[in-house]
Amino acid sequence: MQGKEDVFDIVIAGSGPAGSACALALKNSGLKVAMVDRSTFPRDKICGDAIGGRVKKVLREIDPDLLAELEGYPSKNRSSGWKLFSPNGKTIEVNFVNPGYVSRRLDFDSWLFGKTTGQNYLEMIYSEIRDINADTSSVQLTLQGDRKIHASLAIGCDGAHSVVAKKLADFKVDHRHYSGAVRAYYKGVEGTLGSEMLEIHLVKGFLPGYFWIFPLNDGLCNVGFGMLSTDIKERRIDLKTSLKQIIQSSPALSKRFANAELVDDVKGFGLPLGGKERTISGERFILCGDAASLIDPLTGEGIGNAMLSGLYAARQAIQCFQKNNFSVGEMKHYDEAIYKKLLPELKKNLMMQRAFNRPWLINLLVNVAIANPGLKNWFAKKL
Ligand SMILES: Cc1cc2nc3c(=O)[nH]c(=O)nc-3n(C[C@H](O)[C@H](O)[C@H](O)COP(=O)(O)OP(=O)(O)OC[C@H]3O[C@@H](n4cnc5c(N)ncnc54)[C@H](O)[C@@H]3O)c2cc1C
Structure with a gap:
């Protein structure tokens, strides 16, 4: 793949709960999407494996059939x-x-990711993202082997050590x-x-x-x-x-x-952990899940919030393409929607965690x- 260049509307970095939920929510958007993950599935993720009630709500919002499938999925308690x-x-x-x-992440993530496969709008790329840059006209990702990907928008779902968050939002561990x-x-x-x-x-x-x-x-x-x-x-x-x-x-x-x-x-x-407001988007990028620090500070649950943010990011992405606007100002609608939904609960649980x-x-x-x-x-x- 040395030197190969690809152009997409959207590139989703990471196919954990945030990335897979985002990919599923983009299904009928008509957009050409690439999703990049360095792991092949099934893959482990160190976690308590507690799949909270919000996961079910988000699945229902994306597609009620997905919730019905999870309910029938055997590898869970x-x-x-x-x-x-x-x-x-x-x-x-x-x-x-x-x-x-409670379902092993090895199983749950693989089940969710499996729902994204075999779709015409989505190209799965198994590779490590080494670098990402954005300018007014596009985002460029450098993958291992120096493969380059170009897109109009990047959605950073690449977890706690997110390259997208570090490079484009200058995130540091607090x-x-x-x-x-x-x-x-x-x-x-x-x-x-x-x-x-x-x-x-x-x-x-x-x-x-x-x-x-x-x-x-x-x-x-x-x-x-x-x-x-x-x-x-x-x-x-x-x-x-x-x-x-x-x-x-x-x-x-x-x-x-x-x-x-x-x-x-x-x-x-x-x-x-969530509970502190940050900038979770910018020109031509949006951050979701752990890349956006959305874990509940009291319960340690992050899967539901990751999937919710993936869904909201997909909705924002569709808006961006409809308006042909990928500016900081347009992306702010995503930050506002996420924090309107999650910040009161994250702040309250942060206070309880401290107490x-x-x-x-x-x-x-x-x-x-x-x-x-x-x-x-x-x-x-x-x-
Ligand atoms: C010990 C522990 C216990 C937890 N317990 C719970 C719990 O019980 N319940 C709960 O809801 N939450 C729990 N969490 C939090 C939960 O694991 C995360 O909030 C959740 O995994 C976030 O999903 P995500 O999609 O944002 O990121 P992830 O699940 O981390 O997915 C990120 C994906 O990006 C890929 N990726 C990363 N970097 C790159 C790169 N450079 N190039 C290509 N691909 C890349 C990874 O391979 C991965 O597939 C726990 C976390 C920890 C650490």
């Missing part, structure tokens, strides 16, 4: 609520208003709005078989961090530990070591993991919630 274990050992259970699923987390798969964790509850454990000695156990459909559990980057740095936390220490040091957890088997390496990745860094407050809230079911219902509506 239903998730009907959270079970929070507070540092004082007490627990509360909160049922979701919109239940979701550690106050960034978390680190590790994920492991365990077989045989006691008390999880058939469970639909997403467990969050706030463990004494490992705060302000959160340990999770999310049951999958095949007897395995996604187990992980995450913390805000500023705390990781300040306290010099090794997340991988902490995950194992939590299991060993907590009497309740060590009992439940006594016969459990780690089935894969413990792996870590970053979470660019939950105080163990005494969590203990107090859990005690109050146990005594007051009304507060539990309030929580359920917030999650």
Whole structure:
């Protein structure tokens, strides 16, 4: 492919949840689209694998048949609520208003990506994006092997380390709005078989961090530990070591993991959190999902917001072509639409995340919630 040049209307960088949702939403646009990903699918993505209720809503908006297909998709476990274990050992259970699923990203992303394949309007290019530049007339991408792609518009869905965000929006990591987390798969964790509850454990000695156990459909559990980057740095936390220490040091957890088997390496990745307004578009580009820092700062969920932003980006792209306008001013409509929908919830959950860094407050809230079911219902509506 050395030196080959291609011209498209739109190039989508990355085919995770944001990119695939965007590609699907462009189906009847009449535009010529390229989607570039360095991975072939199925591919893993380090994640808690919790597919929240928003994913279902976005799928329904793109095409109700997609939601029906996900509902019939076998590689998933239903998730009907959270079970929070507070540092004082007490627990509360909160049922979701919109239940979701737990599905390995290896499976879910491959399922979603699979819906984009075999379409005439879309060319899939498996390659690494090495560079991107934009000027008033087009965007140019340089792929591995020096292949060049030209397009009128680039949609950056290339995740937490987005080349598009770094190059075109000058994004830098803000550690106050960034978390680190590790994920492991365990077989045989006691008390999880058939469970639909997403467990969050706030463990004494490992705060302000959160340990999770999310049951999958095949007897395995996604187990992980995450913390805000500023705390990781300040306290010099090794997340991988902490995950194992939590299991060993907590009497309740060590009992439940006594016969459990780690089935894969413990792996870590970053979470660019939302809650702070940024510029997520510019002349001839739009950012979506992790590339736009849209992860919920309280729950760590980013798949639903990634897909929602992919859908909104597709709508904005169609507007750009109809008006033949790819200016900063036109793209601002995308920022406004995303932040109108997501910023109030992201800001509120950022405040809750900051408050939950105080163990005494969590203990107090859990005690109050146990005594007051009304507060539990309030929580359920917030999650
Ligand atoms: C440990 C952990 C636990 C999490 N738990 C949950 C959870 O339980 N539920 C939830 O909703 N969210 C969770 N998240 C967040 C969630 O994983 C992300 O928000 C989500 O994956 C964002 O989707 P995306 O499409 O924006 O990016 P991604 O899923 O990262 O997809 C980006 C795609 O771009 C491709 N790409 C990247 N760079 C290039 C390049 N230079 N060239 C070509 N291709 C490229 C990648 O191969 C990838 O396919 C978690 C995150 C972490 C780290």
